[in-house]
Structures are given as C-alpha cells and as structure tokens.
Amino acid sequence: MDGRQWRSTIAAAQAGDRRALDELVEGWLPLVYNIVGRALNGHADVDDVVQETMLRAVDNLDTLRDPDSFRSWLVAIAMRQIRDRARRRTADQLDDSDAHAAADFAELTVLRLQLEGQRKEVAEAVRWLDDEDRQLLSLWWLEVAGELTRRELAAAVGISRQHAAVRVQRMKARLETARGIVRALDSSCSDLGRLTARWSGRPDSVWRKRIARHVRGCARCDGHGRPGEVVVPAERLLVGLALVPVPVGFTLSLAFGGKTAVAATAATASVGWSAKMLGVLTKPAVAVTAGATIVTGGAYVVTQTPEDRPPQAAPTALSTARAPVAPAPRSPSPSTSPSSSSSPSASPSATKKADLYGTVVDVADEAPDPDTPPAALPRRPESGLTGSGGTRTVMNHRGDNVTFTGEGYVLVRWQISPQYRAGGLVMPSWTGLKGKLFHVASGGGRRMDDPTSADGKTSGMGGPDTGYTVLPDGTQQMWQNEYFYLDGTVTLTQNERGADYGVTVAPSTWDAITEDVNYGPDRGAIRYGLVRDNGKDSAPVPQYVTRGKPENAATVGQRSEV
Numbered sequence: 026m027d028g029r030q031w032r033s034t035i036a037a038a039q040a041g042d043r044r045a046l047d048e049l050v051e052g053w054l055p056l057v058y059n060i061v062g063r064a065l066n067g068h069a070d071v072d073d074v075v076q077e078t079m080l081r082a083v084d085n086l087d088t089l090r091d092p093d094s095f096r097s098w099l100v101a102i103a104m105r106q107i108r109d110r111a112r113r114r115t116a117d118q119l120d121d122s123d124a125h126a127a128a129d130f131a132e133l134t135v136l137r138l139q140l141e142g143q144r145k146e147v148a149e150a151v152r153w154l155d156d157e158d159r160q161l162l163s164l165w166w167l168e169v170a171g172e173l174t175r176r177e178l179a180a181a182v183g184i185s186r187q188h189a190a191v192r193v194q195r196m197k198a199r200l201e202t203a204r205g206i207v208r209a210l211d212s213s214c215s216d217l218g219r220l221t222a223r224w225s226g227r228p229d230s231v232w233r234k235r236i237a238r239h240v241r242g243c244a245r246c247d248g249h250g251r252p253g254e255v256v257v258p259a260e261r262l263l264v265g266l267a268l269v270p271v272p273v274g275f276t277l278s279l280a281f282g283g284k285t286a287v288a289a290t291a292a293t294a295s296v297g298w299s300a301k302m303l304g305v306l307t308k309p310a311v312a313v314t315a316g317a318t319i320v321t322g323g324a325y326v327v328t329q330t331p332e333d334r335p336p337q338a339a340p341t342a343l344s345t346a347r348a349p350v351a352p353a354p355r356s357p358s359p360s361t362s363p364s365s366s367s368s369p370s371a372s373p374s375a376t377k378k379a380d381l382y383g384t385v386v387d388v389a390d391e392a393p394d395p396d397t398p399p400a401a402l403p404r405r406p407e408s409g410l411t412g413s414g415g416t417r418t419v420m421n422h423r424g425d426n427v428t429f430t431g432e433g434y435v436l437v438r439w440q441i442s443p444q445y446r447a448g449g450l451v452m453p454s455w456t457g458l459k460g461k462l463f464h465v466a467s468g469g470g471r472r473m474d475d476p477t478s479a480d481g482k483t484s485g486m487g488g489p490d491t492g493y494t495v496l497p498d499g500t501q502q503m504w505q506n507e508y509f510y511l512d513g514t515v516t517l518t519q520n521e522r523g524a525d526y527g528v529t530v531a532p533s534t535w536d537a538i539t540e541d542v543n544y545g546p547d548r549g550a551i552r553y554g555l556v557r558d559n560g561k562d563s564a565p566v567p568q569y570v571t572r573g574k575p576e577n578a579a580t581v582g583q584r585s586e587v
Contacts, residue, residue, distance in 0.1 A: 031049065031052070031092065031095060032092040032093065034048050034049055034052075035049065035086075035089070035092040035095050036092055038086060039086055039087055039089070039092075046083065046086075050079060050083065053079075053082075053096075053099060054075075054079065054271060055268045055269075055270065055271050056096075056099075056100075056167070056172060056268065057075055057078050057079060057099065057103050058071075058075055058268075058269070058271045059163070059167065059172075059268045059269055060100065060103050060104075060107075060163045060164065060167065061074045061075050061078065061103055061106075061107060061163075062075075062130040062133070062163075062269065063130055063134075063151065063159065063162065063163035063166060064104075064107045064156075064159050064160045064162075064163040065107065065110070065130070065159075066129065066130045066131065066151065066152060066159060067129045067130035067131075067132070067133060069549055070110055071130075073110075074103075074106045074107060074110050075103075077106050078099075078102050078103045078106045081102050081106070082098075082099050082102055085102075096173070096177060097176070097177040097180050097181065100164070100173065100177055100180075100181040101180055101181045101183075103181075104160065104164075104181045104182065104183075107160055108160075111156060129152070130151075130269075131148045131149050131151045131152050132419065132440065132529060133269055133272070133440075134148040134269050135148050135149065135419060135421075136419075136421060136440055136442065136527050137269050137270055137442070138266065138267060138269060139421070143204075143256070143257050143262055144262045144263075144266070145419075146204055146207050146208065147200070147204060147259050147262055147263065149207050149417075150200055150203035150204045150206070150207050151200075151203070152203075152228040153202075153203035153206055153207075153228045153233050154196075154199060154200065154203060155199075155230065158196045158199055158200075161182065161192055161193065161196045162196055162200065164177075164178045164181055164182070165178065165193050165196065165197075166263055166266075167268075169259075169260045169263040169264055169266075170263050170264065170265060170266045170267075170268075171264070171265060172268065175189065175190075178193075197259065197260075200259055201259070202233075202237050203233070204256075204259070205237070205240050205246075205247075206233065206236045206237060206240060208246075209236065209239070209240045209243075209246040210236070210415045210416045210417070211414070211415040212245060212246055212415070214243060214245045214246050216239070216243060216245075217236070217239055217243065217246060218411060220235065220236070220239055221236065221416060222409040223409075224416070225533070225534050225536070225537050226416055226417060226436070226531045226532060226533065226537075227537075270444075272444075382461055382562040382563070382566075382587065383461070383463065383562065383563060383564060383565060383566035383587055384563060384564075384565055384566070390501055390502075392472050392474075392475075392502070392552070393552070393553075393555055395545075395546050395551060395552030395553065396545070396546055396552075396553070397553060398543060398545060398553050399466070399542045399543065399553055399554050399555055399556040400556045401556065402465065402466055402535065402538055402539050402542065402556045402558060403465075403558050403559065403560030404535050405434075405465075405510050405512075405535070405558075405560075406432055406512075407432065407433040407434065407534060407535060408431060408432040408433065409431050409432065409433055409532075410429050410430065410431035410432070410433040410434075410435065410511065410532040411429070411430050411431055412427050412428070412429050412430075412530070412531075412532065413427050413428040413429075414427040414530070416531060416532065417529065417530075417531040418529070418530045418531070419527060419528075419529050419530075420453075420517075420519035420527060420528050420529075420530065421519070421521070421527040422519065422521060423519060423520055423521045423522055423579075424518065424519070424578075425518070425519040426516050426517060426518040426519065426578070427516070427517055427530050428457075428514065428515070428516040428517075429511055429514070429515055429516075429517070429532075430513075430514045431511070432511070432512045433510070433511065433532055433533075433534070434465070434508055434509070434510050434511075434532065434533040434534060434535060434537075434538060435508070435509045435510070435511055435517075435530065435531070435532060435533060436506060436507075436508055436529075436530065436531050436532070436533040436537075436538075437453070437506075437507045437508075437509065437517070437528050437529075437530055438469070438505065438506050438507075438528065438529040438530075438531075439473055439485075439503050439504075439505055439506075439507070439526065439527075439528055440526065440527045440528070440529070441473060441485055441486060441487075441494050441524070441525075441526045442525040442526060442527070443486065443487035443488075443491045443492050443493060443494045443524065443525070444491045445525040446523075446524055446525040447487055447491060447492025447493055447494055447495075447524060448492070448494070448495065448523035448524045449495050449497070449522075449523035449524060450494050450495060450496055450497070450523065450524040450526060451497075451520040451521065451522045451523060451524075451579050452496075452497065452500060452520065452568070452569050453517055453518060453519050453520055453528055453569065454517070454518055454520060454569040454570070454571070454578045454579065454581035455515050455516070455517055455567050455569060455570035455571070455581075456515070456516050456518060456570075456571055456573065456574055456575060456578050456581060457514070457515060457516045457571075457572070457573070457574045458513065458514070458515045458570055458571065458572045458587065459513045459514045459515070459572070460511065460512045460513015460514060460515075461511075461512045461513060461562070461566075461587075462509060462510070462511050462512075462513070462515050462566055462567060462570055462587070463509060463510045463557075463558060463564045463565065463566055464507070464508075464509055464557050464558075464564075464565045464566060464567050465508050465509060465510045465538070465556070465557055465558035465564065466507075466508040466538050466541075466542050466554060466555065466556050466557055466558065467503075467504035467506065467507055467508070467542070467554055467555045467557065468504060468505070468506040468508065468538065468541035468542040468544070468554030468555075469504050469505025469506035469541065469554070470505060470541075470544055470545075470549075470550030470551055470552065470554075471485070471504065471505055471550065471551040471552060472485075472502055472503070472504045472505075472551075472552070473485035473486055473502065473503050473504065473505060474486050474502050475551045475552065485505070494524040494526065495524070497583065499583060500568065500583065501568060504554070504555070506541055506554075508533060508538045508541075509567065510558065515570070516574075516578075517530060518578035518579075520578060520579035522579070541554055542554025542555065542556060566585055566587050567585060568583050568584075568585055569581045569582075569583060569585065570585040570586070570587055571585060571586040571587070572586060572587065573586065
C-alpha cells in the first residue's frame with residue numbers, strides 16, 4: 026500500500042470530496058488496525074486508539090502538505106496515540122488485567138492468516154515482549170511484510186534511521202528469545218513442566234526471565250529447533266505476509282461533523298474486506314444502500330462484500346444485553362426451550378444414576394442479568410495439569426486434540442469466524458475420560474451471542490452480513506471463556522466442520538477464573554461471568570463428554586456418558 030498511489034484521492038478528500046474521504050478511511054483502516062492491534066496485543070483499548078487515530082487524521086487532513094507522505098504521517102499519528110495511551114495507563118496504574126473482553130492479537134493473527142509452523146511461532150512469541158518492543162515490532166512486522174519502509178518506521182518512532190536499525194536489532198534478539206520460550210513450552214521437558222506448574226499461562230516479564238533462564242541451561246530446550254528443523258529468521262517468515270483482516274462487526278465511530286462522508290461500498294482489495302462509513306446524521310434515520318444498513322452515529326462497520334459472502338445460515342437468538350434489542354430470529358427448536366434460571370438446571374432425563382456423578386444440562390440455559398455478579402467459585406484442589414499440546418494449544422482444524430492429565434482447571438477460549446464459513450457448528454467433545462470432569466464457570470466478559478451491534482442482530486455468532494454460526498438444538502450457548510475442572514485424564518477434540526471456529530485450550534487456576542468471572546459491565550465488559558460449580562460431585566459436567574473413545578469424536582452424544 027503506497028501513499029503515492031492515493032495522491033488524487035487524498036487531494037480530493039482535502040478539497041471536501043466526501044466519497045474520496047470514504048475511500049481514504051476504508052483503504053487505510055486495515056493498516057492502522059494492524060499497527061495498533063499488534064502494539065497493544067489486542068487489548069480492549071485497541072478500538073479506542075484506532076478510532077482516535079482515524080479521527081485525528083481526518084480532522085487534520087488539511088494540514089498534510091505532501092500527499093506522497095500520507096502513509097508515514099498516518100503511521101506517526103497512530104504511534105503517538107499508542108504512546109499517549111501507554112502514558113495514561115501508567116498514570117492510572119492500570120494493567121492488562123482489564124483486557125479479558127478483548128481478543129489476543131497474536132491469536133487473531135494465527136487464526137485469520139491461518140499461520141502454521143514457525144510463522145505461528147513468531148506470532149505467539151509476540152505475547153512475551155514488553156510494551157515498547159511490541160510497539161516497535163508492530164512497525165517492523167509491516168516493514169518486512171512490505172507495508173512500510175525503514176524511513177517510515179524511523180519517522181513513526183521519532184528517531185534516526187541509524188538509531189532505528191539498532192533498536193530493531195535489539196528487539197529482534199528479544200523476539201528470538203521469545204520464540205525459544207514458545208518452542209520450549211511446546212516441548213516435553215519434565216523440568217520445565219515442574220518449573221511452570223504454578224504459572225497462570227499469561228505471559229509476563231517475570232516468567233519470561235524464569236523460562237528463558239531455564240531454556241539457556243537445558244539441553245532439551247536450548248536446541249535451535251525441533252529435530253531436523255532449521256530455524257528460519259523471523260524476517261524471512263514475515264516477507265509478503267498479508268495484513269490481519271479487520272474483524273467483521275468492527276465499529277469505528279467517527280463523528281467529524283461536516284467532514285463526514287457518505288457510505289463507501291468498495292472492497293479493500295488487499296484483504297478482501299469492505300468498510301462502510303455511516304454518516305453523522307442530523308436526526309435519527311435509517312437508509313439502505315448496496316446491502317448496507319445505514320444508521321445514525323458516524324461509524325464504519327466492517328462487513329464482507331456481497332460477492333464474497335458465504336451461504337447464510339439461520340441465526341441463533343441473541344442473549345439479553347444491557348439494553349433491550351430486537352434479537353435475530355432463532356432456528357426452530359421444538360425439542361428445547363430456554364430455562365428461566367440464571368444458572369443451568371438439569372433436565373429430568375439428564376440426571377445420572379447414583380453410582381455416577383454430576384448433572385448434564387441438555388437444554389439451553391438463559392443468560393443471567395448482565396449486572397449480576399456471579400456466586401463464589403468453590404475452590405477445588407490444584408496439584409497441576411499436563412497437556413499433550415504444551416501449556417497452550419490452539420485448535421483450528423477438525424481432528425485437532427489435546428489430552429490433559431492431573432488435577433486442576435482448564436480454560437477453553439472460543440474464536441468463531443462466520444466471515445469465513447457460516448453454518449452449523451459441530452461441538453468439541455471430551456472423550457476417554459478417566460476420573461471426573463466438571464463445567465465450573467463461564468466468563469470472558471460476554472456470551473458469544475451477546476449483541477455487538479446497535480440493532481442487536483450481530484454478535485460473536487455472526488450477523489446478517491456474514492451469516493450465522495448455529496448451535497445444535499439444545500446446546501448450551503458458549504461464552505468467550507469456558508472453564509472446566511479435571512481430576513483424572515481426558516482428551517478434548519476439535520470437530521470443526523460446517524462452521525469455521527477455533528478453540529484455545531490451556532491450564533488455568535482458581536485465581537484466574539475468579540478474576541475473570543468478576544470482571545463485569547462496570548469495567549467495560551458486556552456482562553459478569555457465571556459460576557456453575559456447586560463444589561460437590563453433583564456439579565454440572567460438559568454436555569459432550571464420554572468415558573469411551575469413539576473412532577469419530579464428533580459422534581459423542583449430547584447426553585454425556587460419564
């Protein structure tokens with residue numbers, strides 16, 4: 026993306042052409058989103074920083090003297106907003122614990138660009154960098170990918186090209202250390218397993234130093250790669266890599282008065298997305314143009330272009346949000362009906378015999394009031410879990426699986442992608458259970474069907490522009506984060522088929538779950554979490570769990586065999 030190619034569009038926008046302004050914001054939003062998203066690693070502030078960057082660029086467009094320098098000028102604005110946000114965060118003594126409702130950008134990069142092998146390793150290593158390194162890497166990544174020049178990188182950071190070269194080399198060295206940590210955590214080193222037994226799974230500087238120290242002194246972990254594998258330098262892995270697409274439903278409110286443009290419907294060619302700019306209207310109104318619903322508020326809502334849209338499936342009902350909304354229609358489900366309880370209750374046919382344990386919820390449970398804090402989470406013993414996929418496993422494809430053994434909590438984090446393929450979702454399943462497995466809590470600041478659009482028709486399950494991901498009849502609606510407790514051994518298998526989704530699976534802790542479920546609307550989340558565990562053997566078990574080991578894990582019955 027070269028600013029010089031936009032000379033005529035920029036000049037027209039500066040002269041007051043609203044359609045040109047539309048095209049400008051639409052075309053450059055993905056670049057800004059990638060810079061900010063990677064610098065903040067998907068923190069909840071990403072939307073605000075992107076919005077402020079685009080707003081300042083539009084408001085100050087008439088001060089840009091040379092249209093050829095638009096790209097470096099825009100990137101510099103983005104970096105100033107990132108640094109301003111960092112200063113505000115320091116002043117307010119905030120930390121990344123308020124990012125529960127946001128999506129990890131490293132995870133988004135892996136999922137949306139379908140990265141594998143060492144490219145995936147580089148994306149995951151970003152989590153282990155400090156804020157300053159991540160800010161520089163957000164630019165260097167785009168430089169290597171061909172989206173920025175070294176001159177633009179240096180100008181955005183506010184240093185000379187020579188100084189930038191030194192800073193980049195130091196950052197790359199720390200990135201390689203982080204890659205070593207990622208490789209080590211995926212290894213089967215028993216010493217490292219003991220070292221990280223009490224680690225929460227969230228990267229931080231303390232654990233980075235501890236694990237890096239272990240890697241340097243461990244013959245098993247200090248290899249340059251897996252047997253027979255040559256470690257490729259990061260810059261060679263990132264050459265020509267596409268921008269991470271702006272997520273469907275991403276809303277950018279730009280209330281810039283007379284400069285507001287009409288709806289833009291052209292697709293962003295580089296990533297296959299279309300951004301529609303919704304003008305600031307003087308009175309409430311709704312208009313429809315080119316398949317896009319235009320409402321008040323001055324917002325870009327990212328959708329797919331009609332020609333690229335996947336077949337649409339019937340939507341699921343959206344859950345109760347903070348304000349009344351008109352839900353999208355639900356697929357007929359005569360055999361099930363929502364419960365009025367805020368916590369799950371077992372259907373009579375699901376109650377197990379006395380010699381077994383637990384209850385299984387085979388009907389959809391209703392979302393609790395978003396402002397209701399959860400009950401206290403009973404504390405169960407945590408001697409530690411080991412997983413066959415390392416400390417953190419991302420499962421994107423049918424058949425991916427991970428086996429956990431031990432005593433402790435497990436996080437299953439959902440990432441649904443109806444923009445790639447909508448339709449019926451085949452639920453993951455727990456198989457080969459030895460011992461006991463409970464469904465203890467749901468969190469992440471939202472249910473996946475919580476509305477994210479003003480009209481209440483778009484959620485994490487999809488929307489009218491992308492199609493919907495549809496759950497099997499009677500399936501509990503998943504939340505962003507689902508938590509389970511294992512005392513024994515079990516295998517979780519990803520059964521993706523009709524709809525595109527991924528799950529990230531990792532050991533968790535009682536402390537982490539308690540913090541998550543108590544992160545509520547007063548701090549920016551859509552809702553408080555939900556505690557399902559009663560602390561007894563009669564606590565709920567997952568719907569799709571069996572002690573058997575079926576040849577096809579997708580055939581596990583909803584009424585769990587425990």
